[in-house]
Amino acid sequence: MDSRRQRRMTDDTIQLAHGSGGKKSHELIHQLFLPFFNNPYLNKLNDQAVLNCGGKRLSFSTDTYVVDPIFFPGGNIGELAVNGTVNDVCMCGARPFFLSAGFIIEEGFSIEELRAIVKSMQEAAKRANVLIVTGDVKVVNRGKGDKVFINTTGIGFMEHDLELSSEKLKPGDAVLLSGSIGDHGMAILSLREGLSFETTIKSDTAPLNGLVEEIIKAGGRHVRAMRDPTRGGLAATLNEFAEASKVGIHIMEDSLPVNPAVLGACEILGIDPLYVANEGKLVAVVAPEGEEAVLRAMRAHPLGKETARIGEAGYKNPGMVDMLTKIGGRRIVDMPVGEQLPRIC
């Protein structure tokens, strides 16, 4: 731990990229936060902590939402805040039950817009079958915030004794993706850039706890790890898995589901959909023995109909992700560098 504390950050000030989910986020977490907040729960760097509570296991996760704009095709910041934390809580296999909600509102923000956001939070909570049980509201002076930021923190309970973790991948495991990538990020970006795509690309924000339950039921102890690829996109999630488990991850471009409108917007803006945030998709890594059952279960769920087997873990390039491209080459899919899309969630 002391040696970690010695390493310095490469910057003196915070850059947008420090919140991107990519390399600079990684550096900030490892060089600044972890050396202080050093404990076995946090050090795992999963999206949630799994805590022991007198024999029961509890999943605990927090996320703050600063998405800009706050209303977008397919949802708004409130719905995103509920779904996003529900998803982080359940990716370890827990069933989410309770959420807190903390608001930072800018002076002058419209009460009608706030009401619309709160209403859709309640609808999202109902859909995900969770209760918002405690909250806090702060107001900051005009120009010291941006309309509204929302923190949600969630609690779930583990109703089985499985231990999913990003460190558990083994060569031979299948990598399953529950549907198309890039929808959320490109919905936000198209709107921000004023592209006409904004009418056709919708955020995929959705609560994935129901799908997770089906995966656990079908795959049981063959499920190694699950994660929802949000900031940093599929590329960041797969790199985190590869690094934590010290395996290579080999994916095939051909197998990646991408909506045509998303692909079009990505091409115009010069963005790789592998790095774009999703808010209603998950990656499940499953041992070969469980692969078929999990694939079947995922495809039978409304939020997993388009599930694809996008690749597998292997011995080659341990700690890295590579992709067989459509034209037959193989390229490294690196951890995202810099920030492509600030304030995407």
Next chain:
Amino acid sequence: MDSRRQRRMTDDTIQLAHGSGGKKSHELIHQLFLPFFNNPYLNKLNDQAVLNCGGKRLSFSTDTYVVDPIFFPGGNIGELAVNGTVNDVCMCGARPFFLSAGFIIEEGFSIEELRAIVKSMQEAAKRANVLIVTGDVKVVNRGKGDKVFINTTGIGFMEHDLELSSEKLKPGDAVLLSGSIGDHGMAILSLREGLSFETTIKSDTAPLNGLVEEIIKAGGRHVRAMRDPTRGGLAATLNEFAEASKVGIHIMEDSLPVNPAVLGACEILGIDPLYVANEGKLVAVVAPEGEEAVLRAMRAHPLGKETARIGEAGYKNPGMVDMLTKIGGRRIVDMPVGEQLPRIC
């Protein structure tokens, strides 16, 4: 619930006062949030939700910190964020164990200052005997935030079967205050206004879970309710108790501990210390049978040495707070109106 939903807010936009902890906060919570987030946990409006978790009871509380300035005499925003949520978690009598931390950092913020904040969060967590087990970092563009905002959300466990609540006060109960009022708020305000008091007035930020344990041990089922009087000060806390329990609360100005420097600053700025935020004090309401034991236990604890019996609950003026002034008159201590001190915590 439907009738509640019909009532309208008196404003069209959010004002600083909506975050003050006073009347406008109250309106925002009751007219906008509660009609949607309607459930028995939240509706109690305690500072924490007490949840059932397979036989065990769990305390869950969230708070977002937007204090300005972020460094102040006696502490900084990080220490405040840990202590404040520890205090909210434990006021129901729970023992706090775990915290999450969610950061919103403004682009350009100093990494050295961030390190100092994170370091003092770790020190505060150690002092309060809690672990920061999960976190999130978001970065917003320059001018869309203000240096750093921190959400902390905490989990504690109830190690007894008591049910403390603001609805439980009965006429005859004693109102005990653990020490001087106004220190935190006046430390911030003196600094902001450039008063020379800034050198002598220090924030009282401290974790109160140790004191709470002693109170529970000494008072047991005679302890009706506890709360830390933060935003809105002692006046807001006592009014919330009086309203929830439908009793009058009668306090004596003579018995209120106020540090001379705080009193001086309050007089210069025309502020009533009853309305000023505290961050290391608690109010305990105790049935007569437990009063003496609790008073003794509080005074034996380093954070309760100056505990005072400031008044009692009674039949007169139900739902309201009144005070016998030093000159012998009796005045109503109303819920704070408007915002006296924005961004105090």
